[in-house]
Amino acid sequence: MAVLASWVWVLAGCFSAAVARISNISVLYPPFWEESPEQLSDYRLEDGKHIINPWIFTDRMGMYRILLTETATYFARYGPENEQNLLWGLPLQFGWQYQTGRLADPTGMRDCGNELEESLCISVDSWWADVNYYLSVLPFLAAVDSGIAGLSPEQITILPPPKDQMRFCYNVSGCQSAFPETMNRWRDFFQYMQLPSSDFDGLLKKLWDAHTLSLEYPTRAFVDRYNFYxxxxxxxxxxxxxxxxxxxxxxxPTTLIRAHSFQRGLPPRVLDDIDIAPFIPDFTPLQNKVLVTLNLLGDIDRYSGSLSLTIWESLMSTKFARKLFLNAFEEFLGTSP
Known part of the structure; x- marks a missing residue:
């Protein structure tokens, strides 16, 4: 226990210094963070229920903001200003999708997300928006069901999209029935978080277990969206x-500073057919390099029948190996301390 406690304080000290180097940590927040609901009462109340429309950007972002606010106390021991909260990766990724136009209607048939008056609209035809639904609504409902936010599922109404309503779930019971293992994984994460014996690496494992499982259904269900791109x-x-x-x-580790820095290498706009990495002129050298790397990794995974993932899982089975990878990953992105 003494060794663990020492490790935690060293970790907290390192990230306290990192936070101190950023005079205003709020500059790292995703777009419209301050304009998004911070508590359930910020949503519209109708017939005694708070109405959340996850097809409006600020409404969906608000679910993330509530999660970050309500879980802050559990990450306080790892660093100041909630910077070490592992949930930051979700809203930051969602914010990148918005800023790069990936939540807008990809068919060109509707104004959703493409016009100024519809700028906060999230298109149900967007592959990114549909996959993200399962990384926003499901963890939010699982957190509510876990008692994290001190809310009752009966207090919430999640609105459906204008079409394809049967591809989504909208409440705790419906999501639990349709995706029991995914909901259980998110519930495990939130319940483990509340244990005095929880530790940072354990939280990371449970977060990623829930995150990756959340992708299994939408990445299969929305393959038809590829035709729009x-x-x-x-x-x-x-x-x-x-x-x-x-x-x-x-x-x-999907903490605020790290997750923000990791996204520097992601494409700043939707790709066109003429965009061939590493020769995309309006992308940075890093963004071109990341695209080449992702293409290579995707090919290896497909050609090996995901055997490469099994081997990778074995390689990453120790904390030491994961630390080596993190150092190499940060060096690759040019974000190492």
Whole structure:
């Protein structure tokens, strides 16, 4: 226990210094963070229920903000200002999707997300938006069901999209019935978080277990969305989903500063057919390099029948190996301390 306690304080000290180097940590927050609901009462109340429309950007972001707010106390021992909260990776990734136009209607048939007056609209035709639904609504409902937010599921109404309503779930009972293992994994994460014996690496494992399992259904269910994109963007979507499984096995720490810095290498816009990495002129050298790497990883995974993932899982089975990978990963991205 003494060794564990010492490790925790060293970790907290290191990240306290990192936070101190950023005079205003709020500059790292995802877009419209301050404008998004921070508590359930910030949502519209109708017939005694708070109405959440996850097809409006700030409404969906608000679910993340509530989760970050309500879980802050459990991460306080790891660093100041909630910076070490492992849930930061979710809203930051969602924010990147918004900023790069990936939540907008990809068919060009509707204004959703493409016009100023519809800028906060999330299109149900967006592959990114549909997959993210299972990484926002499900963890939020699992947290509510776990008692994290001190809320009752009966207090919440999740609105459906304008079409394809049967592809989604909208409440604790419905999501539990349709995706029992995924909901249980998220519930395990939130329940473990509340234990005095919980530790940072254990939280990372449970978070990534829930995260990767959340991808299994939507990445199969929404393959039809690939038709709305260029071949290059569709390929990126497939490779990104594969990459997440490898990052999950490495238990990449999704804290605020790290998750923000990791995203520097992601494409800043939707890819066109003429975008061939590493020769995309309006992308940075790092963004081109990341795309080449994801293409390579995707090909290896497909050609090996995911045997490469099994081997990778074995390689990442120790904390020492994961630490080596994190150092190499940060060196690759140019984000190492």
């Amino acid at each position: 260029s071949d290059q963007e569709a390929s990126f979507e497939k490779n990104w989903a594969i990459t997440v499984y490898y990052l999950g096995e490495a238990r990449l």
